[in-house]
Amino acid sequence: MTHDGVQRVTLYGILFCFATVSVQATRSKAKLYSISDEITNNLKSEHKPAGLAGFEPGDLAQDFRVKTLDGEFVYPLQKNANSSVIIHAFTNKSAFLECLWTSSASLSDLVQYLPETAEVLFLSLDDSAPLDALWMREQVYRAATFRGKEILSRLHFSPIPVYALGNWIPRVLYSWGCGGLNCGIAQVLFTSPEWKMPVVSKRLNARYDWLNGYWEPKSYSLVDAGNGCEPKTAAAGAVAWVSEGGCSFYTKIKTMADSKAVGVLVYALPGNPIQDMNCDAEECATPLSIPASMLHMEPAVVQALLMRKPVNVSFQVTPSPNFFIAINQQGELAEMGWFLYPTFRFLSWQAQWFDFFEDLVGRLKRPAVVVPVLDDALMQGKAGAQAVVQLPSALQEYDTLELDAALSCPGRRDETCAHWDHTVQLLVCCERFSPYCDLELGRWITAFHRGTGRWLTDVSPLLPLLSSDRCALTMKTVPWAMPWIASLNLRFSHSNRSGNSSEMLRPFKLTSLYNGGTFDKDYNRRFQEIKFIIPVSAKKVELYAVITGHGSDENECGEFCVTSHYFLVNNMYNNSLTFESAGSALGCALRVGEGAVPNEHGTWLYGRGGWCDGLQVDPWRVDITPQLDMGGSNTILYFGLYDGQDPNPVKDPGLSREVLWRFVQGKARQGKARQGKVLAWASTSPHWRMQPWASAWRPRRPRERREGQNHLISSLEPATPYHLATEGSSGDTVTTLQDKVQNIISW
Structure with missing residues (x-):
């Protein structure tokens, strides 16, 4: 909400x-002009916090070359020059990435939905980079059996580990903060009195919108509960240790919840990958309030539980480099946001948005009279962002009004963005005592914690609201919301019409x-x-x-x-x-x-x-x-x-x-x-x-x-x-x- x-x-x-309004075509043409780079740029945030100069989102990407299994990846692109570039750095230390690469549904999403205007460079953060590159390519080849060479020609796999690339990519991967569900190394820490060292295992939490529970920052007691398909009274007050198989993930977790367990750890059987634990169909209608994660079987843990030795478990997230960065069609570095669960569909969605933005840039080059209203203005509190503007002298000549609006963040990274979604309104008042004063000219909804939004909205029917040569405009949201940086242009133009061009x-x-x-x-x-x-x-x-x-x-x-x-x-x-x-x-x-x-x-x-x-x-x-x-x-x-x-x-x-x-x-x-x-x-x-x-x-x-x-x-x-x-x-x-x-x- x-x-x-x-x-x-x-x-x-x-x-x-x-x-019908009579218009002199020659005068109208003289009034129109293509939007300049300066006006386009006034919607780009210049709020630059301390960081790596030249390596922040929005900065132009520098040239680079990377060896791949099939030759060399070169940027700027030699072919498909109008494509975006997405860079993914894999590590086997992440359960999220393991599931991303072993799930057939995830891989199918990659080959099915990746836009034709996107190129992907796959890297590895590990010493096993040569083997990782071969394995990743094989995974994609299997998923792309029926897609031919078209998709494969845009996927590039490098055997060179990130730490040996010798270019700017490692600097960005290591410096850009990443605190999302797909970032960092989520882990389980096992301890037992007879162990000299703890056992640390990577984990993947159950689907974010299914289970309502969260692991608390404390130590839990671990109890063996078999495969979790049958009630286990000993699990009460403890975390249940259960194997995969025998019944669905839903049945396991519900059975353990009914047994009063405070959480569930499902371990994969030997040779099996970690899976994205999720409900299915009508299972999703039953709310479950305990947390659950999947991980690989740990022999030391199994042995200790079999010998009835006490085992405690706690949960941690170890920071990691960013796993995904991108370069849009304008050559600018870009963040990739959150992947809420392990699927390459999120990669495709970001690439699709790059295509949208490329098209938007083209639409903003169409002839129009542009009235700048807000240029990186702070929007916060009851007042919001306000401006008084002078409108074109012959406003009646135009039948099209578009709002070119952008919402960015106080800093250049997503981590500085407002957390919640709120309604944003644009109010206009051209005559103080008119019933048209402070009426809504446009409406938007803010994003969750991302500041890349820019939109062009046709509100031509509201032209009568602009009833004077000077108008006050206010862009605002709820006063308690975190700050946004707002930019806005009014664009006046002539619609495409046929017939007598002197009338509209x-x-x-x-x-x-x-x-x-x-x-x-x-x-x-x-x-x-x-x-x-x-x-x-x-x-x-x-x-x-x-x-x-x-x-x-x-x-x-x-x-x-x-x-x-x-x-x-x-x-x-x-x-x-x-x-x-x-x-x-x-x-x-x-x-x-x-x-x-x-x-x-x-x-x-x-x-x-x-x-x-x-x-x-x-x-x-x-x-x-x-x-x-x-x-x-x-x-x-x-x-x-x-x-x-x-x-x-x-x-x-x-x-x-x-x-x-x-x-x-x-x-x-x-x-x-x-x-x-x-x-x-x-x-x-x-x-x-x-x-x-x-x-x-x-x-x-x-x-x-x-x-x-x-x-x-x-x-x-x-x-x-x-x-x-x-x-x-x-x-x-x-x-x-x-x-x-x-x-x-x-x-």
Whole structure:
């Protein structure tokens, strides 16, 4: 959930009209220019903490050569020059990396999802580098049997150990901090009174979003529990030592939990690799609150337990070099973030984001009039980041407004980034006493502990908000959030259009529709049918909505449940929006290509109700011109449904806590939706559900929904309401909500 202290659905909906505007093509062309390198660079953070000069994220990578099994890897790339480069340093001392390289699913993810625009250089940190390179190549060859030579030509294996490379790569691997799940050497320390030296073994914890327990920094007693498939009363109060096999990992851990064990160590049988312990299907619905790890069998431990000698166990993480670094298409060094569990899919997601950013750089070179607003401005506290800007003199000539926004961190590494995900709003005020003052122009969600996000969002329908030549803009999040470094440009341009180039449609009027609120049994009772008349000069009418769901009731609404949002026009035409990916296991990971920041230090993978961590919130637009009586009176009605009916949560409806910052108009309350514009109809579809909360930052684990279950949202976050005195006011509802639902479904 976004850590704003509220449970809500934010609903932001407006109606806007287009009219024909005459434009002189020659003047317009003179006003446009391609964005310069200086303006592009004003969105790059220059906050450089003490570190290795020239070897920080964002610095240009120096040239290098590395011997490989098939020749030599040379950077800059001679072929595929427009590709990113990912460098992975393997060590057999890491159980995480062992599983990464022995899991068939992980290797399959590498060959299946690695973009064609990515090259990977595989290294080894160990003395066994020549053997490691041969082994890694063989592992990939087996997984790529049916992929041919294309994928293999972009994977390069070096037999030279990292400490003998003779270039800058070891310096970066050893100097960049790495404290994630895939970093450091997680270990188990065994001691016994008769041993002169402890036994240290590498370990891999069970999947992060399955088990709710954590190893505490203390010594535990170890008890032999066989294969863990049967209850063991002696395990009470101790860590159970069990072998793999005989039953599933879930059965072992649940049986030991029922036996009152405080944790479980599962050891691999001789010759078997360490595995990623995870639940399967319906197993994931049962919460387990004890920690568990897998490791290799230790003969000294087995012998001591057989002889009934006391064995104690504790847990530690030994720092290590970074295992992954990268170079993007711009030639800049880059961090790779967290790999939440052992799969090469995380490597592919980062490479996909590099492709997104390369495309974004190209889009920012398109002709536009650029108004710089924020340049590496500190965004923190109630004030946020503020600026007053002068707008272009002939603003009416442009029909396109885009927000070029970036959020980076106080330092250049991820370790300096804010930890939690929060909603970020851009508010605009061009006339102090206007009803358009301090309305939302854009919305984003911050990433978990990563600061590489940059997005381009089209908000052209909101051009009427810029009603003066000087406007004040504020970019802010909750006041208690850790600081972000914000950058923002407004981009004004002409849309691509055919026909008479001297005319274009430009939005000229906004009409406020509905605000969001608590997604409870009274949610839809708050909304009444609105009557409105279209201005005579209007040529086109669109619905513009910004909707996000937050909070967690017993149905995981509104963050992780599927909700549908409906706008009924003139009692005949329904327009719907459904958040079908909410609660899905990879709903937001699959949006990396759209700009979602990958490999965040938190549960960024799961689909959400209209938003993702590290991504802009896209406005939803619908052309409703054919549904309207352009010369008469029209009506519109909004409502939101969960599971095909009014929401009716039995717990945590979001009325207990207040938010301590103002959202557009007044204080938001827990479970309240932010103001917004919405018009929608939708059907539901199978989705994933989540387990009970494992910790303050872990949502319930997705699992496949049973057939017939349909889930929608619980609280909506709207954006700024638009008020126009000349527009129609709320009117009486023509039919009951239930009648309208049936009417919509029949269409």
